[in-house]
Amino acid sequence: MSEEKVKSILVFKEQIEKSKKIALISHKNPDTDALSSIVALKKIIEKNYSDKIIDLFSECESLKEIYKPILKEDNLNIQTVNDYDLAIGFDSATKERFGIYERIFDLAKDTAQIDHHFSNEMFARNNIVYMTSSTTEVLYLVLKALHFEIPNNICKLIYAGMITDTSEFTQGIKRKSTIKVLNDFYIKKVDMDCVLNYFFKNNSNSKNKLLEKALHSMKFYFNGGLVIMTLNENDFIDANAKQGEEEGIINQGINTKGVNIACIFIKRNEKPYFVSMRSKYGADVSSIAKRFGGGGHVNMAAFTYNGNIKEIAPDFFKLCKKELVRCREIPNQNIFFDDNEK
Numbered sequence: 001m002s003e004e005k006v007k008s009i010l011v012f013k014e015q016i017e018k019s020k021k022i023a024l025i026s027h028k029n030p031d032t033d034a035l036s037s038i039v040a041l042k043k044i045i046e047k048n049y050s051d052k053i054i055d056l057f058s059e060c061e062s063l064k065e066i067y068k069p070i071l072k073e074d075n076l077n078i079q080t081v082n083d084y085d086l087a088i089g090f091d092s093a094t095k096e097r098f099g100i101y102e103r104i105f106d107l108a109k110d111t112a113q114i115d116h117h118f119s120n121e122m123f124a125r126n127n128i129v130y131m132t133s134s135t136t137e138v139l140y141l142v143l144k145a146l147h148f149e150i151p152n153n154i155c156k157l158i159y160a161g162m163i164t165d166t167s168e169f170t171q172g173i174k175r176k177s178t179i180k181v182l183n184d185f186y187i188k189k190v191d192m193d194c195v196l197n198y199f200f201k202n203n204s205n206s207k208n209k210l211l212e213k214a215l216h217s218m219k220f221y222f223n224g225g226l227v228i229m230t231l232n233e234n235d236f237i238d239a240n241a242k243q244g245e246e247e248g249i250i251n252q253g254i255n256t257k258g259v260n261i262a263c264i265f266i267k268r269n270e271k272p273y274f275v276s277m278r279s280k281y282g283a284d285v286s287s288i289a290k291r292f293g294g295g296g297h298v299n300m301a302a303f304t305y306n307g308n309i310k311e312i313a314p315d316f317f318k319l320c321k322k323e324l325v326r327c328r329e330i331p332n333q334n335i336f337f338d339d340n341e342k
């Protein structure tokens with residue numbers, strides 16, 4: 001670990017120790033990584049310090065069903081004090097991602113953040129940003145370096161962020177540290193399978209119906225290199241699908257042979273379009289998402305668009321085409337016995 005990294009971790013501990021009132025804020029419309037990281041840190045602080053007031057924030061209309069086990073013991077978005085000594089941001093490349101809770105971050109006497117996005121704007125006083133699988137992994141590395149005892153139930157939260165942000169390590173970012181954390185969990189006998197089964201082998205029939213609709217909507221462009229799926233309000237009604245059940249459906253697009261960029265356009269009632277993107281073989285979908293006000297990682301990104309989608313179509317297709325041209329050649333028959341690798 002570099003000297004700079006060690007210093008920021010020590011400063012992080014100091015920040016926590018000298019603060020009584022702490023706000024842990026993750027991005028709006030939270031995902032598993034965002035929620036698991038705020039809950040995990042809250043539990044660790046509570047276990048090690050008795051005098052802290054810790055509030056959790058993440059702007060959302062209502063908590064999706066799938067996230068309820070994460071927040072089983074904690075409240076979300078209840079401000080119990082007027083001001084905070086310390087605000088810590090999670091899983092957010094910019095502080096605008098905090099939505100209405102950006103104000104709490106701005107008003108706090110001191111700030112820190114933990115994140116894993118390449119495009120992070122380093123907006124806090126203390127920025128702990130590593131390019132790795134998930135924010136929960138960064139948090140684990142920080143807690144471990146500080147010699148906090150991390151119980152197995154907290155390891156399960158860490159693992160939940162890691163597997164969901166990488167779709168079971170098939171996309172997103174993997175690092176040497178990712179494998180080391182998994183090794184720790186293996187040695188500690190963390191029940192990883194129960195977390196994996198909950199997030200990935202737990203689809204309801206309504207989700208299957210929604211998936212059917214998405215598969216039916218597939219349209220291919222650029223010789224099959226780009227696939228676009230769409231879901232609208234009627235699809236959700238027909239499938240009797242709950243909010244959040246669209247998650248993961250995008251992977252069916254990128255899992256398709258020959259597809260190097262997959263997109264899903266989701267339009268629900270008067271809400272803006274939600275566009276989720278995946279790529280493989282080096283196509284950079286984060287650059288495309290960024291062009292439309294979103295962001296993410298090279299092979300997984302998203303943006304929202306408020307308006308007529310036809311307006312952005314020419315630009316969107318142009319950018320996709322550009323990234324498809326940049327893709328590495330697909331090895332196909334040479335994946336195991338490639339002359340260049342001998």
Ligand SMILES: [Mn+2]
Binds near residue numbers: 033034091116135165
């Ligand atoms: Mn994340």
